[in-house]
Amino acid sequence: MSPSPRSQRIRDPLHNLIEFGTDQFEHTLWRVIQTRPFQRLRRIRQLGFSDLVYPGATHTRFAHSVGVFHTARQLMTIIKRHIRHHGGQVRDHQLQVALAASLMHDIGHGMLSHAFEDIGKTLNLTMAHHEHVSELLIRDSEVSAILCRELGSGFANDVADVIKGGRPGSLYDAVVSSQFDADRLDYMRRDRLMTGVRNSGIDFDWLIANLEIGDVQIGVDDQQLPPIETFVLGPKAIHAAETYVLALFQLYPTVYYHKATRAAEKVFSALMLHLIGLVRADHSHATGLPDTHPIIRFARDADTLENALALDDAVFWGALGMLAEADDPLIRDCALRMRDRRLPKYIDIREKLMPASRPTTAVEKDDAKKRLDRLTEAVKTRLQAWSEKHSTACPRILLDVASRPPYKPFRQTTGLLNQILIRTGDGRIRDMAECSPVVSGIETFELFRAYVDETDSDARAAVNAVVTEELGREADD
């Protein structure tokens, strides 16, 4: 007989004590935390380069993942209460699968968080896609071995399926993916705490106290499907819900899309893309890194799980000294900029392209959006060409185009799952935007920026000239 396990506790800056019990399920998750893939998350910062702006934001995917599990366990008490109240039976397997998925949802995250994903998209590297790596690790690694041995042969695959699904298929999955999923409820509060920003606060306890289960209609395009159960807020939480949406809206410009953070990501991307190109062209000697370095190994063979797992933030920051002495001028320049935080300064191109007066009607807004899309495309294409032609080291103009709706987007369809839902006093489930003029006024956050070295007056002049010319061309049309 094996010795009885001890309960385990983690002291967390957001949640205080997070306890893993002695029952077989939680003890198994504790063992998953001890595996190499999970321990690797200690070396991946949750916010990538954000500590260049907010020095306290050095928290890791490890701390976040444990926090998500803790939050998921809180959400499950609401689900269990709902099921028992309606005389139903709690499905322990589905519940445990969702809890395990909440703990492991980020297990495959690449170094420097989302910056590395963008490189993967550009070069079509599947191992830079964290959901893909997570799936491989959960289905077939020491993680799956532990899960299957302790919790049943199909358990690991069920966990991977919930993460891969990416949207609530059942009530239990709503804990992993919904507008009130545990991931978001942890990162919103953790990122605020660790960055130190004073906006973006949410009334977590009141939200949880008023979280209910409701039947929500879903569909695909114009086709209707049977409703599914997911989280909705009770009528007393309308102001807390308003704050929740606003908090999400504020986190993007304040933290995730901060200009200096994004500038660092762009320099990192330029460095890595060029480095991978050099290695693939058999010029790895010009990168400053030895042939056995994990970054070189990954650049040479990006399809191997082991090579992806060997990368983490510490590997990149540790390589900077060697990269800063590279023969290649782009690698050297970018590495020195990262090392010394000499980041290019931003120019807000979108602001320059905005019309003098704000559109008010729906038609005016639609026209204004299309006009901005056209101008963005034209300016982006020309500035990319200018930078490619005139750069010998770090690209002289780095471009940044991004957008983010305040809600968690389930792409390809626009329905109630994409909205924060509230049960009103008359029992109807409504989109918050119908109940709150503040929420209905929130638009997708969009940005179009150029990053240019502050001493590079030619590049700055080129940006201004292209913007002026394109605005002039538009006026002529």
Next chain:
Amino acid sequence: MTDKTDRQKAAEIVRDAGGQIVGRTRLQKVGYLLELAGFGDGFRFEYYHYGPYSEELTEGIRMADAFGLVTEEEKQANWGGRYSVFTANAELGQPADADRAQFAAAAAEIDSIEIELAATAAYLAVAERCPDPWAETARRKPEKADGGRLDKAKIAYQRLLAVKTRTPLPQIA
């Protein structure tokens, strides 16, 4: 691969599918099936919430709308959500490849949920080398596969198999 912009490629999917595609999901799946059938312009697809999905195609159709190559009209669905209708504008001209147009039109006629299931099964067969892609599709999308929709999706896919393609579609139905 071609030198066309993504907006041109996206707009031509709509044009070739009879001039109109109802729904973003249907647009994505028609685009994916065109790639599988050898008629594609090189959009890259990955598995997402609703099966194979291309961010490039999403961005391409947004730009096609902004540049007036297609018109996107958003409508209210009976179930409470919203969906888009994409209509190709006249300046795009006629389809350049009759076989591609025939295939695109046949795909665009399939119901949104059925084409999602069929495209997902085809994706699982090709990208994930899944031995039983229909069973796997049903497992991943039980709420959509129910109500006889998986069988209807198989029949719809069988009809597509009968349409002329440049590259054979995976024989999964």
